[in-house]
Amino acid sequence: MDTIFLARQPIYNRELEVVAYELLYRAGARDRADVVDGDQATGQLLVNTFTDFGLERLVGDVPAFINLTRPYLIGELELPIPPDQVALEVLEDVALDDEQVLAGLRSLSDRGYVIVLDDFDYQPENEPALACADLVKLEVNDTSTEALTRVVRRLREFDLQLLAEKVETDRQFQLCLDLGFDFFQGYYFSRPNLVSGQRHASSKVGLLPLLAKLNDPDADLQELERLIARDQVLVYRLLRCANSAAVSRGPIESLHNALLLLGTRTVRTWIILITLSAVEDKPPELCRIALARARMCELLARESGIANPEACFTAGLLSLLDTLMNQPMAELVQALPLTQAIERALLNREGAIGALLQRVCDYEQGHWQALETDDADGRRYPGAYLEALQWADRIMDVVTQTRDPEALTTVRSRSD
Template sequence: MFAFVAREPILDKSKHVFAYELLFRDGKAGTYPEHNIDTSKKIAEQFHGLGLDDISGEKTSFISFASDTLISRFPTSLNPESVIVELTDNPYTQTGLLEACNHIKQMGFKLAIDDPMMLSERHNLLPLIDIIKVDVTKTRFETIEKHIPKYLDSNVTLVAEQVNSQDHFATCKELGFDFFQGYFFAQPEARIVRQLPASKINIVDLMGEISSDSFDINRISQIIERDASLSYLLLKFINNPTINKRYKITSLKHALNYMGEVEIKKFIALLSLTNLSDDKPLEIVHMSLVRAKFFDLLSQRRGLKANPPIGFLVGLFSLLEGLLDQSMSDIVKQLPLSDELNNALLGKNAEFANYMVLVRAFESALWMNVIKQAKILDIEQKQLHALYNQAIIWGNGVRSAITEHYPQATVKAQ
C-alpha cells in the first residue's frame, strides 16, 4: 500500500525529528492513495507490504487526505497515536466534511490543515484543528508576524513548511513556530574557510584508506587503535543486531574475516561520518545513510565495480557541506579521497550526477524527475521505488544502532 511514497522531515526547535510528512505518488497532490483490493494485493506481493513504521522509522506520520476519502473511505487500519490527519480542504466549505472530521477526532486522531497565506479568520475552526501549517515561501514574514498571535493564543501547534535555509529556520523559530518542515538542516550554517580540527585527524585518515583500491588492514588497525573511542564504537557498531546477527566480533581483523573487505570499508566510512561533526542534527546523518544505501544498490544494479564501494561512499559523503559548513570544493581539498570519489562529489561524474538528481526527486516527491531518471538509467520506475524503500529501511535500522553514540545537535543562539 505504501510502495510509492516520499517523506519530508519535520523537526523541532532543537533540530530533532518530530515527524515525517508522507507524499504518495498515486494520490492527487500527494494525498493518501485510493487503491482497490486487487491493486493493494499486487503492491503487497511485489513490495512485501512496506508499512508506515518502515517509512517513518517509528516517528509520527503526517498524511494528507482528500475530502471524499475522509467522508466515506477513511482507512480504519491507521493508528491515531502515530498518524496525524492533514486536511486538503476547509471543513466548513464542503458538505459532510465537518461531520467526518469530528468523527475522526473522536477516534483519537489529531487534525492538521494548511493555511499557506495565514488568511483564515475562522476562529470557530480552531477548536477542531490541532496543527496549522504555513508555507513560508508563499507568505511574507511581515504577514506571518501580523497574524501569528491569534494562533498562539488559540493553543494551536504551528508548523512552518518549505524551510530550506538556516536563515528561514532562525526567522521562523523567532516568530514562534513549533516545528519546521524542510531540508534547512542539511544546508551549511555559514560557509567559512577553515581547516578540519586536529582532533579529527584519525577520521580523515580513515576516510582516505577506505576510498583506496588497496586495503591495508594493519594501517587501518593502527589508526583505530590510537583512538580509544573509535575502537569502542567499532566493536559496538559491528556487534549491533542491525549489522551482525550471528557472531560476536572481537577485533577489526576478526570483522574483516567475517564481513569481507568491501563491507568493512562501508562500515568504516559510516563510523567516520558519524564522528566527523559534533554539533549537527542526526537527521543529516540519517539522510546520508539512505543516500549511501540507495547509491550502493543503484551501482550494483548498473554493474559498477564494488571495491572500493564508490556508490556507497558518494551517497554517504554527499551532504558533507551541511555537516562541515564548507563548500564541497574546500572539503575535498582537505580529505585524502581518491580522484574518482572527489570528482563524483564535485558533480563531475555523469553517472553519480544522475543518482543525485534521482535521490533529490525521491526526497521531495518530484515524480516527473523520477520518471526521467528511470529512462536515463534504464531501470524500471517500480524497481527504483523498491530500491529506495530498501534504502529507507536500512537507514532506519542503522540510525537506531548509532543514535546512542551520536552527539546531540546544539542549537546556536540566534
C-alpha cells in the first residue's frame, strides 16, 4: 500500500461558518504542492479524493472546490465527477479570453457545475468569462484598498458572488466585510490541513482486459460487472466513488448499482487512471506507447471508415500486453474476453484491424518502406500520430509521477 496525501482549506461565510473546503494536491507530507504539471496534479487529486479517501470523509456535506487546468475545461481530459457538491476552480494561468476555454465554461455551466474564477485579474477582455462564473476569488493580501474597492465595485455589476482569498489579518477581514464579500479564505482563519491515507493497489493483470471490454460497444453490464468483481480493490474504489455524496444521495451497496449510477463512460475513465497507476514495474514509456497506438488506431479507423473504431483502440492498447505482463501474447489472448477480430489482430496482424495496427506500428518505428504502398492513408499518419502522442502524454501526465518530487523544481506551488 502507498501513502497518499492531499490538503484541504476551509472557506467561510460572513458569519464565519464553514461552507466549503478547497482540496489541494500534495505530492508528499510537506505542506506545499510541489506541482510540476497541473494536469497531473488535478488527475491525482481526483483519484485520491473520489476513489481512495472518499469525498464525504474530506468535506462532509459541504461543497469541495477543485482546481482544473485547461485540458479538463475544454474537454481534452475527461472530468469523471458529477456537478453535485463540487465547484470547479479555473486556475489563474488559464487564458480567459480563449474561445475554447469560454466554450468549455459555458458547457460545464450548462451541465450544472459551479464555476469559480481563481485569483481573478479584471480585464475588459475577460468579461465573457464572468458571464459563465458563479463566484470570483480575489487575492487581498497584496492588493491596495483602493484597487480592491475598484475591482469589487466593477464586479458587482455581474450576477456572481465574491470570495476574498489570502486573508491574513483582522484588518483585511474587516475591510472585506465592509466591501460586501460573501466568502473568505486564508491563513487568518485556517491554514491548509494535510490529510494522509493509504492506497490499495489494484491488479494490473485484471485491469487491462477490463479496459478492453469497456471499449467494446457490444459489452453488456453483466460482462463488465463479472470482470470488475474479480478485483476486490477495484470494486472497493468504484463503490467509494459511487457512494460519494457528489454522486449519490443514498447508499450504493452493490457493484451492479454502482455501474448503473456511474455509467460505462465514467467507469472507463476511472479505470484508465487506475490501470496506468498500477503498472509500477515497467518503464512508463511502454504505457505511453500503448496509449498512443490505441489513439492513433482509433483516429485512422474513423478517418478511413473502418467499422468499430473502438475495437481498433482496444487492439492498439493491448498490443504491448505481452511486454507489460511478461507473458506470451497467445497465452494472454486466450484468457481475455476479446472478439475474434481483435485476437487475430493481436496475434497475427490479420484482418482490417490487424492491418491497421501493423501500419501504425510501422509508422511509429520508422519502417517507411512498409508504408509506401499505402499512399492514401500515408497522408493521414503525421497528423494522427502527433494527436495520439499529445493525447497519450496528457493521460500519462495525469496518472504517473516518473520522478521524485523532492528533486524537481517547483513550477507552481499553491500554499493556500
